[in-house]
Amino acid sequence: QLILMGPYSSDSDLELSTVRHQPEGLDQLQAQTKFTRKELQSLYRGFKNECPSGLVDEETFKSIYSQFFPQGDATTYAHFLFNAFDMDRNGSIRFEDFVIGLSVLLRGSVTEKLNWAFNLYDINKDGYITKEEMLAIMKSIYDMMGRYTYPCVRDEAPSEHVDKFFQKMDRNRDGVVTIEEFIETCQKDENIMNSMQLFENVI
Structure with missing residues (x-):
């Protein structure tokens, strides 16, 4: 069962709004990414505009992200996405x-x-994907895309989708998918690679 973080207390709100996080030098970020210096400057301006403190908390991330998917409920997917971006897990x-x-x-x-x-x-960052984790992500994508995008989607569609995916990926049938199984299966399967395109479109 997924429990989303509740709203922050007013103390931590105050704390977050007063923190001014200075990013690493542009040269270092240019070396770590595939963006040009100009692109990084432009991204930084946009980032600072939305988040003057230089840090984005989960609630802010959800509200920004939800604007892109007005037809559905993006909060759960945004929660998972936030955790994937929050590399040092500090909120x-x-x-x-x-x-x-x-x-x-x-x-x-x-x-x-x-x-x-x-x-x-x-989701729990233990190095394995379980069927429950895959289902939670898949359901959140269906929720986000909204009923209007997939009017013919039945409620059981996400779990059927996951059953098929998981069966293909869990090659040694031990009930979990390792990173090796995940990468190998995805690269060999054209349909999964096409689904990955869908995944890119929802970023």
């Missing part, structure tokens, strides 16, 4: 976290993208 996303993740998603190699996707699906 806020720095500009560095954001651009490093974005660089992988937009310009990374297939393997880099699959590694990132695995991290998203591995």
